[in-house]
Amino acid sequence: MSQDTVVKNESSQPNKEKPKWDELLLKTSMPFLAMFTALLIGAVVLLLLQVNPFEAYAAIFVGVFGSVSGLTQSLVKATPLLMVGLGICIAFRASVINIGAEGQIILGALGATSWALAFKEWPAWALIPSTLVVSFLAGSVWGFIPGYLKARFKVNEILSTVMLNAIALQLMNMLVRGPLIDQAGVAAGTYLAQSEKLPETSWLARLIPQSLLNTGTFIAIGMAILVYIFLWRTTIGFRIRAVGLNPDASRYSGINVPFYQALSLTLAGGFAGLAGAIEVMGVHHRLLEGITSGYGFSGIVAALFGGLHPLGLIPASWLFGSLLVGADKMQRAVQVPSALIDVLLGLVVLFVVGSAYLSKKWAANRLSNSKKANGAQS
């Protein structure tokens, strides 16, 4: 191009690097502002329930941050959120929406339980890693199915994953009442829907006495770093991101788009499966009903809080876990119906996703204002 155009472009292209700092500040402070607003509305609800909102919110804060047990509880909660969220991140980067984490957690938990019970006599150094791998594989099967259906038959993944969640639930019901049922319960005539206790050699070590915090948390953080490296440093990650941002351009570049979409769902399933394994091996030491605890859905929210970035997900899932734990503490402290927790969380989620646009817009406006003066002079 000619010299003139070069000059022209230089003058009209803003230097995008400069406003980065305050943009970042705005971006990070906005979700908190939104959360604050949501809690403000929650305060009105609390007042209607004749509960002092200050007392209630203080209970959240003190409950989580005021004691070792509160902190460990929030970490225990954050662990499956982080793990599930990582899968959601990978899928989202390939522009695939994974609603199926609930089912994938179940499969992972089933895989871990069956494996650990089948190879009870193995030493811990062999049993723990192999159980984790099996659970990853089991979860990825449940991610592969919708992935394959999408790649091969263009079946919408929202639909197939919703269906597969229901199927996984029934599968667990069936196994935990049949082959996997705790024989002690049968003997005692209680017929409880839970598996036998796993061998201690398969337990993830507890880190702090009197708490459920276990090495699973470190596994999850390690995985987050691995996923970050995977997505941003490897060729496969590069392709997954390309597919997610522009499938057409990716296809034109020789990337097998359906394959990478299926792969991302399969990996997402694997991470959700690991979450299931950590719940079984680190928290409950057995398979029981309600093992997913809704992490499949709240993991999506945590992933969003983390900006769909594996590293952002680490603080985000901790924050979200704290919120969940704190809400429980509040419920106990001021004895409000537990449904209020869902109301508060729903408001927080709505306000936080809604606020993303505002921060983007404000950032743009600031940029435009700062350039106005320059423009007028030229």
Next chain:
Amino acid sequence: MSNSSSPAQARITSVEMRNIVKRFPGVLANYNVNFDVKAGEVHALLGENGAGKSTLMRQLYGLYKPDEGQILVDGKELVFNSPADAIRSGIGMIHQHFMLVPTLTVTENVALGLSSTREPMLDLDLVEKRVLELSKLYGLKVDPTAYIWQLSVGEQQRVEIIKALYRNAGIIILDEPTAVLTPQEVNDLFAILKKITAQGHGFIFISHKLHEVMAICDRVTVLRDGQMIGTRSTEGITRDDLVKMMVGRDVKPLPLQDHPEGEVRIKVAGLRAMGDRDAETLRGVDLEIRSGEILGIAGVSGNGQRELAQCLTGLRRASAGTILLDGEDITHMPLLQRMSAGQAYIPEERMQDGAIREFSVQENLFLRDHSAPENTHGIFLNFKRMEQRTREVVKEYSVKTPTIETPIKNLSGGNIQKLILARELSRQPKFLIAAQPTRGVDIGATEYIHQKLLEQRDSGTAILLISEDLDETRSLSDRIAVMFEGKIVGIVKRNQATVEQIGLMMAGVSMAEAMK
């Protein structure tokens, strides 16, 4: 629709924009621009990519609000908050990327947004009748019951014009209407424009092709860098004057040069393929391209050019026939392998297929070659080498970007096209497919791209050029192959055939007959 089914209604006769200022974050898109257009004239708006033409027009059409300045319709100042306001005031706009809903019929697209005589029910039968009337009155041939996705680009454009006329637009904006048209379609369009202008409508015409401006416009306004350079009558003005106003210097057409031909690089024989709609669109194509040769494909769009390019790149499966690259059969080779075998491709839809808006300059540059051995350590990307290479390429191709980490959505269209060009050429391909490489690109950038393509040819690459701009095809190609209905009708050497003769062949006349 009730209001315009009465054609007697008065139509506006003039529009004026005064001292328009429009800013975007970090960009002064328009600064103190004055512009006006009257019924019965075609007023051209000229300027390089990013000069602010579309932005100015979007304000006139109510899509953006001016930061400063006034808009006057028939002398009365008006404020447009949305396109609805502009439409109501008698202004129509036809965008370069058509604003049509592909899954709706022509009639439904016209009826969209209008109130019906039978609210809440649609009165599609009445709309259809009126569409047929308009189409007869102005010579705009379309089938009102067809779905938009079934129509050719030219037909879609006619639907756009009907949409504007249906809404009783007195002044109609055409933003780069010819960029996507074949020469025949351009001629048809000009005939239609003349007819409509004669009936008391005014047009604003944006184009990067100066001969079109000279051919159809009465006045021309030039923008540069958001500012107004001036308004002239096209009478007595030359192409060179306009270029100087736009670019600030002279840009001369490339001198044509012959050059020695090499070995046969690519050999296509009996190639057949299905189109998107389950009909055979490639019906036995034979051609050869030699090393150091540009073969141009001329043809009315929809005659198989797209499918040919896709078969050659590996994006579409050939149902019969063979493709040989340096003697090796690559007919069923996957795209990735062909790329490493030395094939490169500049896709037609550059933003859609050629690049990823959110990716950085560097990432886009390695969109295709990121897994080449020199760019990786195992499964890990070799950032150091990629960064270094990006810096070199950006410099060599003078891609203007703040940093190599900048997402390309922040780059101008011309720079994006240069980046794609850089990506494809810098791998030193044996064979390059260039589809519409300068569509919508301004004069300066076009000159640059042409020069690069010729340099590549001279270095021994075989180039297949697919362009709907016959001038471009004629000025760059060593040989021109004319396509009609999925076959090559004839191949002529440069200067062997006149525009008219090529045009005849494009219409399906056999080579022997056309050359008589």
Next chain:
Amino acid sequence: GTAAPAAPAEEAAKPLRVAVVMPSATTDMAFSQSMYSALVAVQKEMGGEAKMEIKYSENMFKVPDAAAALRDYASQGFDIVIGHGSQYGASIEEIAKDFPETVFAWGTDVNTFGLPNVYAYTAAAQEGGYVNGVMAAMVSQSKQIGVTGPVEVGDAKTYIDGFVQGVASVDPSITVNKTWTGSFSDVALMTEAAKTHIAAGADVLTGSSQSVVGSIGAAKENGAVMWFGTQSDQASLADKLVVASQVYDWSAMIKQIIANKAEGKLGGETFVLQLKNDGLKITFNAGYNLPAEVKAAAEAAIEGIKSGAITVEP
């Protein structure tokens, strides 16, 4: 919440503090409600909030949350902490070790883990199931009985097993058809399951868990189908159609635990609600006109079970 302003402290004695963690709502008309009602009843008997403080955490379906709640209550110095769900066992076992001064109770299960401060409790639901089955067999005209439930586990299973035995003891030719919907909360499907039974000819229905309210609704809409309840008294849901309910009454057990505590005994025992110990009660619905001979047969079955003359397999 339940915490109304406390009455002026007349005595220096601190109230007994009891906390309970439940998997569903205190108002579920079934399992959780049976415990909450019992606690409130005991509280009333003891002299209100001044004597006994109750705190509850409901809808604790997630075990880690329940574990956190149990631990919190224990560390806040509650005297008695109840984990009212069989899935809480592992948590109770761990936490109880950390708070040897606190009384823990959990159920339904029989395992006290050999800990001196843990009670386990369960309900011999098959007993009331048997009694209900006897009555059902006698009131059924069509000789077809329907059972609906979410999943075939725990006391849902033992109740149904007892029910089937009771029916068979009267008339082995009566068919008892069972449907399981696989979900604890899908009331719509449960309702439809009941309607299916009715359409297939059943004139008596029974079932377990909170979602059976849907089945009762279906029975009520039909107007002629009888219902037998379990866990809580379900007469209020359809006062004309509910024949009788097996009611879990935990209050005797709670009182026993409180009394034990006063004597310094903190656990190590398993309670089984039985007809014999009045933990299980059959409440006949006054609104339903039960034929005298049916009632007599039911009472005979109750006596038989109490005395051991009739054994019901779980």
Next chain:
Amino acid sequence: MEQVLSQAVLVGIITSAIRLATPYIFASIGEAFSQTSGVVNLGVDGIMLVGAFMAYYVVLKTGNVWFAVLAAMLVGIAMGLLMSFISVSMRAEQGISGIGLYMLGLGLSSLLFKVLVGSVQTIEGFKPLDIPFLADIPVIGEIFFKNSLPVYVAFLLIPAAWWFLEKTTWGLKIRAVGQNPAAADSLGVDVIKVRYFAVTFGAVLASLAGASLSTALVNLFQENLTAGLGFIAVALVYFGGWKPVGILVGALLFSTVNAFQLWMQVLGVDIPSDVAVMLPYLLTIVALVAVTSRIRPPAALNKPFDRGEN
């Protein structure tokens, strides 16, 4: 096995299926409006719960089902406006805002139930309404013309929705906005307004779906009454290819298989109940594989519209 095929059983299955399909039809048609305009609303289940509670509560307090319908519509509007504000005005990622809405609806309905009602109580909702003459036709009358009003309304909704989307000016706008909002915008169609309308209308139908559940099908309310029904309803929209008739087919397929499995259990056919319960979900996936490749979603689905000006 001959019992399985008897006429009485077939009639029973179809009658059950029609009832079971009712809430799905309401909710899926509503979601179809929303999605046709380009907005995925995953919060259907939450809206249904709030609608179910409101309708139930009004019947409980006033005994009047019409007030209940009105109340359900009002809360539907409120929830729809909230979803629109977040997803359309604030351009939020729709999948996430839907989940937020779901949590809010789940919590709100349970909270209100807890505070205002306390424990489960049944109500006298819509009564079965025999259509004169038609109800007397053997078999057919039994199946189709002895239902409660919401069931009839649900089935009438199918042609009505088709007519609205295909034949009215508003329907045209909704379709256009979901396919190419920029094109609609350039013709002066207020994209934001159209989406607000479609989302809110969809939410009203979702709310009515909940009301049909609590006041016609089960005649009571309890926490999480819908048990994830709303998510299936969203899935059925994809299944039905965004067409009312397709949705009807999907809802009937799903509910027929469900009714079938209930009957098989009642008749004592020897399949594990878990497998039986899985059946409808499995079959939906299988059916999808068969139909899906021909279905194309609205091009602008899940893409917030922004004119690009700041």
